[in-house]
Amino acid sequence: MGEFELIRNYFAAAPCAQGGEGIALGIGDDCALLALPAGEQLAVSTDTLVAGVHFANPCDPFLLGQRSLAVAVSDLAAMGASPLAFTLALTTPTVDADWLQRYAQGLNAMAQRCDVRLVGGDTTRGPLSLTLTVFGRVPAGQALTRSGAQPGDLLCVGGELGNAAGALPLVLGQRTADATIAEPLLAHYWSPQPQLALGVALRGKATSAMDISDGLLADCGHIARASAVSLLIEQEALPLSAALLAFVGDDEARVAALSGGDDYVLAFTLPEAALAPLLAGGWPVHVIGRAATGQGVTLQDANGRDVTPRVRGYQHFHETP
Amino acid sequence: MGEFELIRNYFAAAPCAQGGEGIALGIGDDCALLALPAGEQLAVSTDTLVAGVHFANPCDPFLLGQRSLAVAVSDLAAMGASPLAFTLALTTPTVDADWLQRYAQGLNAMAQRCDVRLVGGDTTRGPLSLTLTVFGRVPAGQALTRSGAQPGDLLCVGGELGNAAGALPLVLGQRTADATIAEPLLAHYWSPQPQLALGVALRGKATSAMDISDGLLADCGHIARASAVSLLIEQEALPLSAALLAFVGDDEARVAALSGGDDYVLAFTLPEAALAPLLAGGWPVHVIGRAATGQGVTLQDANGRDVTPRVRGYQHFHETP
Incomplete structure (x- = not known):
């Protein structure tokens, strides 16, 4: 062998x-x-x-195991699907038993x-590279796509933005910070929490959804194009964490939230009437703007001025870390 | 963008x-x-x-497109599944439009x-690497697995063996041959034909099946282990092509058939009573041996002597080309 x-x-x-429910034959x-x-x-x-492209090498294989599965499963959350199974294609230059064990432990932790x-x-x-293919279940006709946003819909996100991008200088060892700041930011980067329950809760309510992997502006651009609407984002409404603000200040925090990527928080649109029941249910829904007729994504400051940055977030291919 | x-x-x-039947939402x-x-x-x-591991680099991207999909789909044939869809994870160091176009053309040709x-x-x-995940449909309970072979079953293969391994010196440019020899061997290497129709025909008839990717001996070892039987292979019964015999001679042809890998021909077991209907249906079924109680794989020559080679084919990881 x-x-x-x-x-x-x-x-x-x-x-x-x-094995488990829905799996008739496993590995x-x-x-x-x-x-x-x-x-x-x-x-x-x-x-x-x-x-070296999507993650620093070397890095902690346990954290990589967690993160590699989380970013893949986040796409299931974005469709309102319930996770079922995944495959792992692992390419590695050497067989390092300790590395593999710790990677598998991280993978297991996130899988559970x-x-x-x-x-x-x-x-x-x-x-070294990892390709994960994830499978989820969703009732026919209830999947959340990017293409159903309607003019007048509210534009929402499922949590704070920019934490993972803000964590990059910590991940790369370029900066240090107190534990109260570093820990929440690094946790967001290494162990993003796919918003699976929120995705399921949005079935039949959200008109469009996706997960933010390339940055809010870039990903809202995908929804705007697929739905043939324009999206207006209010800069003052962006949910920013205390840790991020303390670490990089207001301006950089905003840039991280708009263009940083790797948030794996859901962005979605819904009719105004759908908001109250979701808030009453305790779901983390932050209204950050609105859909309208037209096209493209516009960022607006507190005075109603167009402050849309010219460069809309990372390219889909992440150069760093 | x-x-x-x-x-x-x-x-x-x-x-x-x-898109197509069974695909509710595509790319x-x-x-x-x-x-x-x-x-x-x-x-x-x-x-x-x-x-550089599973294929020579550089190589013809059209041929790579064909081959990359064929070897993945062959696993569906081995389960008796009908192809439905696939995903492609392409990692490439540079964006070469011509390369991508030719790769996509090869992929398209095999997909059709x-x-x-x-x-x-x-x-x-x-x-540069490619990870393909393929999806197929199979009626519940009718999939062909590796684990159902019974003592007394016939051991069969779905076609000639060793052609792809025999083609390697041609693929690597180490040898040349007349077109009558080179063309069928290279075609088998670059454009293997997943035995999808045979897989479907074997539903309800074969007791076990897999596709030969690592070499007949190694892959029969998988069936023997999963089914808890022994498998006896008759060396004289191995189906060898005229092109392979003319190119490398009897002895090397036999080694290629037993240990060469990359055949993507089905190996399967079935009760003796199931053979005649398959042959009458015109299916390419070559009986090469038999399952018995015990364990392991044994190769036997025309005189009944045990001639099992000590090294059972390639490792699962192909070093060349």
Whole structure:
């Protein structure tokens, strides 16, 4: 048995690979088999993380395990889907048992938190990279897409923005900060919490949704294009954390929130009437603007002035860290 | 719009990304949505190909496009599943429009042949590699697994063995050959034909199945282990092509067939009574041995002698080309 087959067996023995509801056949055959209840559809998304591009290398493999699954599962949250399973394609230059064990532990921790099972994958030799494909269940016709926003809808986000981007100087070791500041920011970067429950709560209420991975402005641009509406964002309404404000100040915090990326917080639109029930239900919904006729995304300051930055966030390909 | 988003749009416009039955939502949102008829399960498999490890670099991107999809879809054939959709995670160091166009053309050609649709993926910068995740449909309970072989079953393969391994010196430019020899061998390497129809025909007949990617001996070892049987292979029964025999001679052809890998031909077991109907139906079924009680894989020559090689084929990780 080759060393890469040993890795496969290792992952197959991981707690998150032990099957569950909806998984008719797990790791170990040519394919896994997923079973869906009648009336449900399968949501599918694939994400690749490349060492030195999407994450610093070396880095803590436990944290990487958590983060690699979280960013993939976040796409399920954005569709209002309930996590079912995932596959892991791991490419690694060397077989380092300690690294693999800690990576698998991080993966397991996030898999348990998201209630999702490892059902297959591939392990190959090459420059370090990870491709995760995630599967979720959603009742037919109830998935949240990017294309249904209507003029007049409220534009909302599911939590504070900019924390992960603000954490980058800490991740890269370029700056330090007190634990009260560093810990919440680093936690957001390394262990983002896919807003799965919020996504499910938004079924039948939100007219469009996505998760913020490339920065608020860039991702709102995707909704605006797909829905053929314009989106107006009120700068003063951006939810910013105390830790971020203390670490980088107001101006930089705003830039991180608008263009930083890696938030994995949901952005969505909904009719005004849908807001009160969600707030009453205790859901984290922050109204930051509104949809209108037209196209594009506009940022407005407290005086109603257009302060839209010319560069709309990161390119879809993250150069750093 | 960044260059990697442009690549995404480029693939989204490809013919094989234009939706189809069972695809409720294709490329362009946070997730694709797949719909399954009641009573069917979804077969899922992931394969990674790394440049310089699983394929020579540079190579013809059209041929790589064909091959990358074929080897992934072959896992659906091995389960008796009908292809539905796939995702492509492409990591590339540079954006080369000509390379991408030719790769997409090869991918399209194989997608059309296999009747499978591109529904999503990711495009990132990094060392060249491809991860394809394929999805197929199979009636619940009818998937072919590796674990059902019974003592007394016939061991069969779906076609000639060793052609792809025999083609390697041609692929790597180490040898040349007349077109009558080179063309069929290279075609087998670059454009393997997933045995999808055979897989479907074997539903309810084969007791176990897999596709031969690591070499007959190694892959029969997987069936033997999963089914808790032994498998006896008759060396003289191995189906070898005229081109392979002419190119490398009897002995090397046999080694290629037993240990070469990359055949993507089905290996399967079935009760003796199931053989005649399959042969009468014109299916390419070659009986090469038999399952028995015990464990492991044994190779036997025409005189009944045990001639099992000590090294059972490639490691699961292919060092070349």
